[in-house]
Amino acid sequence: MIEIYKSNPEESAIIKIDQPEKNCWINLTHPSGDEIGKIASELQIPADFLAAALDEEERPRLE
Incomplete structure (x- = not known):
């Protein structure tokens, strides 16, 4: 599932x-291969x- 959020300072809300747009948060929950491909594209x-983030043995990192 893909959910995309953005901060709205005028309303003090998310x-x-x-x-997707600049400065947004993309939340992927149990993404399918198609969803990963869509966001990557x-x-x-x-x-x-x-896909690396889905690997249970992968360590968290920023790139």
Whole structure:
């Protein structure tokens, strides 16, 4: 499941949005291969970066 959020300072709230945009939070919960591919394509990042986070033996890191 893909959920995308953005801070709305005018309302002091976090709102859900439909498409990724600058300074948003993308929350992937149990993503399918298609969802990983979609986000990787839209954000122009390697799908391996997203898939690595699903590996239970992978250590957390920032790149």
